[in-house]
Amino acid sequence: MDILVVGGSIAGLSAAVVLGAQGHRVTVIEQAAGRRSGGVAIDVRGRALETARAMGVLDDIHASRITANAVWNFVDSEGSVQGSWHIADELYDSPDDIELLRDRLAEILAARVPRDVVFRYDETLTGLTQDATSVTASYAGRAPERFDLVVGADGLHSTVRRIAFGPERDFLHHLGSYVGLVRGAHRLADLSGMQIYNVPGRVLSVAADNPEPVAMLAFRSPWLDYDFRDTEAQKRLVLEAFDDVSGWRVPDALAEVRACDNFYFDSIAQVRMPGWSSGRVVLVGDSGYGPSFFSGMGSSLAMIGAELLAAALAEETSVEKALRRYERQMRPHVDDAQSMALDGMDWLFPETQEGIDERNAAWRK
Known part of the structure; x- marks a missing residue:
């Protein structure tokens, strides 16, 4: 299939890795002028470790593990420690969970993307028009293109979600x-x-x-x-x-x-949606189910979502069936991750x- 992935961060790179490996003709567009950098340490946890292994990146992720900030110290106005929280003991699902820098995870995923995947930066999506078998993507300053599937991997303030599903305020829960x-x-x-x-x-x-x-x-x-x-x-x-x-x-x-x-x-904020597909447009990562900054699960969900989407497309007989399967299999992971965020904010x-x-x-x- 010809697949457009909108967004070149963790979710988009993960989608490019798994969809490209299956032989799909993948184009990734990113509004920024180059691969985005920034952010802090993130986690690859739980089910995402299996995903990383399937992608062939688990060894590189292990090698990039950081051990900083293993103990969080709560201090008073003078800097005296009033309590300490051992993150590995209290937060992680298992000792195998990994913390690494977000930029490093992006580098690892980018290196695994098949060579025939096309990346276009400084590209702005302006519209999506669907018929029974394809999606036409419109851009600022470029002729429209037709695809068999469009994957919105463009984050919390997703353009794909706004165009295909509705206004941000309908789904973004502060x-x-x-x-x-x-x-x-x-x-x-x-x-x-x-x-x-x-x-x-x-x-x-x-x-x-x-x-x-x-x-x-x-x-x-x-x-x-x-x-x-x-x-x-x-x-x-x-x-x-x-x-x-x-x-x-x-x-x-x-x-x-x-x-x-x-x-x-x-x-x-969390992105809460009853479903993540509309025709032949589907959301992966924060654009569809961002669990919030304080869950520690955003990158893991993005990787899991990309893997489950690719597997469903490979195993089902139609795109429509594949997207329903993806949503059904992904929902428990999203519900669990989103429930973590509220507890984290309270403490x-x-x-x-x-x-x-x-x-x-x-x-x-």
């Missing part, structure tokens, strides 16, 4: 929080390990032992109307949310927000000082 990330937070490089400081409804965490220090500032808030492409507006939201917080290293972290040129900001940044104290006491050894 979980009451926002998060900002700064990579290379060098004012905080004197720290070690993972340090977490809370005031009610807000959290600063510093992952100091990554290859470069990463600061995360998250805060509870109802839905905010902002332009997710306007970085300066996003910085202002974080600066305002922490304006009255002076404890621990918050001033240093806010200085990093003001100065950085790699700022990431988004809602803590990562409690809404009250009493909640912070109780959390710290529970993890005090």
Whole structure:
């Protein structure tokens, strides 16, 4: 089949690996000018380890494993440790689960993509028109093309989802929080390990032992109307949310927000949909079932979803049957992953000082 994959990050690369390996003629388009970089450490966990083995990338993922931030220390305003959380013991499904840098996982997947898969960057999808046997994709500045299947792997703010399924607000469920990330937070490089400081409804965490220090500032808030492409507006939201917080290293972290040129900001949200296919358009990864930043399962779900989609296409007698099978097999993985996120938010940044104290006491050894 001729297959268009929209999105060149973890979900899109995973789809390119497995669909290309099956002999499909795959084209991947990405709105960015090149392969996206950024993000922090991510996990490959549970069922995704089997997927990685099937893709032929498990050994490379193992070799890229990082051991930083294995203990998360909850500190007070003076930096004194009030409790410690051993991530391997409390979060991972098994000792085999792997943490590695997101950029490294993207490199590993990209190296496994078959050579005849076509990548086109700086490409903007503008429309999708379907008939009984194909999908016509329209672009900005390029003639339309026909495909047998279109795979939307373009993330939380998916263009494919908006075009084929409806407005973002119909499917994006805000979980009451926002998060900002700064990579290379060098004012905080004197720290070690993972340090977490809370005031009610807000959290600063510093992952100091990554290859470069990463600061995360998250805060509870109802839905905010902002332009997710306007970085300066996003910085202002974080600066305002922490304006009255002076404890621990918050001033240093806010200085990093003001100065950085790699700022990431988004809602803590889940994508919840009754189904992930519409005709011959199907969603994989965050575009269809993003479990939220705090689940730790986004990359794993993207890899599993790509594998299950490819397997269904190989084994069923029609595209329609394959997409139904994909949805049926993928649903339990999504439900389990999405349930994790709500628990994670409650202990990562409690809404009250009493909640912070109780959390710290529970993890005090």
